[in-house]
Amino acid sequence: MEKETCTFSYCEKPEVIEHETDLLIIGGGMSACGAAFEATRWAKGQNIRITMVDKAATDRSGAVAMGLSAINTYMGQNDPADYVRYVRNDLMGIIREDLVYDLGRHVDDSVHHFEEWGLPIWKKGDEGFSLDGFQARDAGKPMLKDGGTPVNSGRWQIMINGESYKVIVAEAAKKALEINRQETGVEENHFERVFIVKLFKDANVDNRVAAAAGFSVRENKIYFFKAKAMLLGAGGAVNVFRPRSSKEGQGRAWYPVWNSGSGYALGMQVGAELTLMENRFVPARFKDGYGPVGAWFLFFKAKATNSLGEDYCANEEALAEAKAKYGSYVDKLGTAIRNHLMMRDMKLGKGPILMRTDQAMDAISKEMIEKLGEKEGKKKIKHLEAEAWEDFLDMCIGQAGLWACDNVEPDKVPSEIMPTEPYILGSHAGCAGFWVSGPDDLGAPVEWHWGYNRMSTVTGLFMMGDICGASGHKFSSGSHAEGRIAGKAGIAFILDNKDYSPAIKESMDDISAELYLPYEMYEKYKNFTTDPKMNPHYIKPDLLQTRLQKIADEYFGGCSTWYMTSKTMLETGLKKLEVLKEDAAKLAAADLHELMRCWENYHRVLSLEAHARHIHFREESRYPGYYYRGDFDKIDDENWKCFTNSVYNAEDLTWEMKKVPYVQLVD
Ligand code: SFD
Numbered sequence: 314m315e316k317e318t319c320t321f322s323y324c325e326k327p328e329v330i331e332h333e334t335d336l337l338i339i340g341g342g343m344s345a346c347g348a349a350f351e352a353t354r355w356a357k358g359q360n361i362r363i364t365m366v367d368k369a370a371t372d373r374s375g376a377v378a379m380g381l382s383a384i385n386t387y388m389g390q391n392d393p394a395d396y397v398r399y400v401r402n403d404l405m406g407i408i409r410e411d412l413v414y415d416l417g418r419h420v421d422d423s424v425h426h427f428e429e430w431g432l433p434i435w436k437k438g439d440e441g442f443s444l445d446g447f448q449a450r451d452a453g454k455p456m457l458k459d460g461g462t463p464v465n466s467g468r469w470q471i472m473i474n475g476e477s478y479k480v481i482v483a484e485a486a487k488k489a490l491e492i493n494r495q496e497t498g499v500e501e502n503h504f505e506r507v508f509i510v511k512l513f514k515d516a517n518v519d520n521r522v523a524a525a526a527g528f529s530v531r532e533n534k535i536y537f538f539k540a541k542a543m544l545l546g547a548g549g550a551v552n553v554f555r556p557r558s559s560k561e562g563q564g565r566a567w568y569p570v571w572n573s574g575s576g577y578a579l580g581m582q583v584g585a586e587l588t589l590m591e592n593r594f595v596p597a598r599f600k601d602g603y604g605p606v607g608a609w610f611l612f613f614k615a616k617a618t619n620s621l622g623e624d625y626c627a628n629e630e631a632l633a634e635a636k637a638k639y640g641s642y643v644d645k646l647g648t649a650i651r652n653h654l655m656m657r658d659m660k661l662g663k664g665p666i667l668m669r670t671d672q673a674m675d676a677i678s679k680e681m682i683e684k685l686g687e688k689e690g691k692k693k694i695k696h697l698e699a700e701a702w703e704d705f706l707d708m709c710i711g712q713a714g715l716w717a718c719d720n721v722e723p724d725k726v727p728s729e730i731m732p733t734e735p736y737i738l739g740s741h742a743g744c745a746g747f748w749v750s751g752p753d754d755l756g757a758p759v760e761w762h763w764g765y766n767r768m769s770t771v772t773g774l775f776m777m778g779d780i781c782g783a784s785g786h787k788f789s790s791g792s793h794a795e796g797r798i799a800g801k802a803g804i805a806f807i808l809d810n811k812d813y814s815p816a817i818k819e820s821m822d823d824i825s826a827e828l829y830l831p832y833e834m835y836e837k838y839k840n841f842t843t844d845p846k847m848n849p850h851y852i853k854p855d856l857l858q859t860r861l862q863k864i865a866d867e868y869f870g871g872c873s874t875w876y877m878t879s880k881t882m883l884e885t886g887l888k889k890l891e892v893l894k895e896d897a898a899k900l901a902a903a904d905l906h907e908l909m910r911c912w913e914n915y916h917r918v919l920s921l922e923a924h925a926r927h928i929h930f931r932e933e934s935r936y937p938g939y940y941y942r943g944d945f946d947k948i949d950d951e952n953w954k955c956f957t958n959s960v961y962n963a964e965d966l967t968w969e970m971k972k973v974p975y976v977q978l979v980d
């Protein structure tokens with residue numbers, strides 16, 4: 314088919330705004346806010362300009378938009394080496410221990426800052442019961458940094474009143490950016506509602522990132538940022554697989570629907586090396602509302618059972634069967650294995666799986682009345698019931714709405730939980746992302762360190778949060794801490810390369826034409842049809858997304874095959890994906906919102922392709938409960954206890970795949 318081009322014969326030419334900076338932060342989420350805060354400190358007095366660009370409004374952008382009710386990574390009295398052991402177990406034995414340890418030794422400082430900035434953190438009360446963040450403050454409990462004792466739900470997780478978590482973290486980042494703006498005298502350094510589409514390499518310096526192009530999602534404007542270094546924190550890939558939610562519920566997902574794989578796509582297209590992209594996260598969630606389960610399992614000590622009331626994680630037969638395939642990894646009962654055991658029971662018809670919220674609340678009530686007496690105990694129980702609702706109101710309002718609609722009173726009836734569709738991410742219980750340089754003081758192989766912490770294999774391009782690979786279980790606090798690590802390293806890189814000035818070979822006209830092509834397509838062909846959704850000349854983003862999700866779901870191990878795939882299924886799906894990628898050149902947008910949808914979906918296509926190619930390369934089932942290779946349904950440590958790395962060549966659309974030895978650093 315002839316390639317379409319944009320000559321602005323049909324759509325209006327946008328205004329082009331060129332912005333030169335030193336450090337460009339792409340994203341405005343947890344990692345990006347950490348980066349802005351830390352980079353500003355190190356840039357002080359150096360006349361280094363820092364700019365943040367976010368596709369949304371930073372106050373509520375990213376995964377923490379709705380808020381959270383726990384901070385899942387806090388060391389407290391724990392040794393970071395233990396944190397490494399925990400992450401390694403949960404991620405089936407293969408992680409970059411240097412990155413994980415590095416995060417563990419820095420993360421608490423981020424949490425202490427959150428509290429100083431106003432985040433209410435639960436504390437242990439005098440009689441051993443928990444006080445929420447406000448009660449703790451009113452009772453004069455000390456802050457964490459001054460020795461206050463948090464309420465740990467699990468070993469690493471602490472409870473917060475977190476509805477405004479993101480607003481609080483964003484405020485500090487925005488303040489930092491403003492300090493930098495005043496110091497450097499620039500007019501503007503925080504761009505919201507600008508969607509970055511593409512990165513560009515330097516015209517003269519080999520393998521060095523130099524610029525980023527995007528467009529405003531509100532105005533007819535294209536933005537072109539030139540920078541000496543970039544920190545990429547644009548989050549994971551959501552809505553890549555066909556979701557379980559359908560029709561009027563469609564659009565609901567557990568992870569943020571607006572994180573569309575830009576983080577992966579932007580880095581991949583300039584050739585940054587990826588690692589463990591086969592990994593994914595399939596969270597067990599409250600059915601249909603996607604409410605997180607952690608607080609219920611860990612804090613309320615609820616048990617999940619099959620419909621017969623049996624603990625599916627304690628079934629001897631199931632455990633023996635799993636051990637025969639997946640070996641000693643089963644003993645650890647990590648997230649993937651718990652999923653695997655739940656799925657087994659569901660496939661045997663022992664569903665629905667139920668979270669016994671009623672029994673948990675009952676046990677807590679008894680304990681409280683026993684310890685505090687009838688009156689005080691009942692008062693405490695009321696407060697706890699409110700907390701159970703707030704767990705969702707803080708971070709997944711839809712789930713609270715669904716409970717209310719279904720007349721669910723969690724203290725009276727259990728609720729269904731269910732494995733969701735897969736998500737590609739690297740900061741929660743998953744580790745898909747880029748291969749980065751680590752710290753040099755932790756005994757890691759020399760080839761894991763090439764100068765600057767968290768710098769990718771593209772010079773000047775740093776990765777953080779969801780897209781920094783092989784180092785999951787960072788969560789919100791760890792992503793912030795990783796942003797700070799990258800922010801500091803980015804400034805060091807700029808200071809060490811003072812004479813560099815970015816230069817690009819592409820013209821602004823060509824870049825504008827590429828970004829606005831979907832507009833031109835729509836305007837050119839919109840009259841060839843009676844229904845603007847259907848057209849022989851173009852494809853609208855929602856239809857492209859439907860095709861993408863169908864391919865992912867049916868060929869790459871989505872819900873419809875119970876997460877099962879194989880060499881032949883992957884190869885068939887990859888062929889369909891190639892055609893879809895070709896068709897993406899015919900994407901059409903009727904307005905700015907759809908223009909964003911077009912590019913979001915293109916980013917999803919690339920993220921999914923990386924995911925599928927990695928699953929294809931790794932000939933074993935390393936992550937049962939996340940996905941299965943039916944043709945290699947076992948863990949094969951002899952051949953596959955290694956990282957799987959890849960590089961995408963966007964010029965000729967080829968992939969280079971390789972194994973990289975895993976090295977254990979912590980006993
Ligand atoms: O309950 C572009 N997370 C949890 N972390 C915790 O610590 N505790 C919890 O309780 C957690 N849980 C949880 C969590 C997330 C969600 C959605 C729910 C529940 C319902 C995980 C953390 O939130 C997560 O680990 C971090 O936020 C990851 O940080 P980061 O920086 O990697 O991603 P981000 O915060 O989503 O920010 C992404 C940013 O990129 C922007 N962006 N900007 C410009 N151009 C583009 N093309 C862009 N594409 C994206 C976004 O706007 C955003 O600012 S629980 O399940 O365990």
Ligand code: AMP
Nearest residue numbers: 385467470605606607608610611648742
């Ligand atoms: P979730 O709400 O499922 O995202 O979990 C929040 C935190 O609790 C994460 O750190 C999870 O790894 C952990 N978690 C969730 N469920 C369990 C469980 N059954 N056992 C141990 N840890 C869990």
